Amino acid sequence: MRVYVLNGPNLGRLGTRQPEVYGTTTYADLVELCQQTGRELGLEVVIRQTDAEHELLGWLHEAADLGACVVLNPAAWSHYSIAVRDACALLRAPLVEVHLSNIHAREAFRHHSVVSAVATGVICGLGVDGYRLALHHLAARAR
Numbered sequence: 001m002r003v004y005v006l007n008g009p010n011l012g013r014l015g016t017r018q019p020e021v022y023g024t025t026t027y028a029d030l031v032e033l034c035q036q037t038g039r040e041l042g043l044e045v046v047i048r049q050t051d052a053e054h055e056l057l058g059w060l061h062e063a064a065d066l067g068a069c070v071v072l073n074p075a076a077w078s079h080y081s082i083a084v085r086d087a088c089a090l091l092r093a094p095l096v097e098v099h100l101s102n103i104h105a106r107e108a109f110r111h112h113s114v115v116s117a118v119a120t121g122v123i124c125g126l127g128v129d130g131y132r133l134a135l136h137h138l139a140a141r142a143r
């Protein structure tokens with residue numbers, strides 16, 4: 001089973017970006033964590049990051065066309081991109097929205113995600129472990 005792990009803007013800077021909020025794990029470490037978890041679970045993990053909204057929309061369309069599951073950290077787009085939400089609504093397989101930080105414990109503008117209402121579930125505040133847990137959930141669901 002193929003799972004797309006898609007990451008929005010600024011997540012490529014993990015490790016040096018506000019480590020007190022997002023931790024010290026680098027984006028390269030996150031890629032390795034997801035790929036290792038995928039190998040353990042027998043999943044084909046395709047992990048990508050972009051700072052360009054149209055690119056994320058294209059990847060979501062690809063996942064929708066293939067009927068693939070998605071783990072998505074929409075980053076700042078979570079809070080205002082109706083285009084990202086609409087692309088998520090096209091998905092036919094489960095979508096797990098992940099945030100490294102607890103968005104509800106932060107600034108008010110981060111409390112609402114426009115994506116959450118079309119996600120199967122949401123994990124936030126557990127750091128990179130949220131990605132691992134999301135992959136475990138999707139693998140268990142598929143059995």
Ligand code: DQA
Pocket residue numbers: 009010011073074075076077078098099100101102103110
């Ligand atoms: C984030 C939270 C968002 O508010 C923020 O814009 C991000 C990362 C998280 O993973 O905690 O870029 O999605």
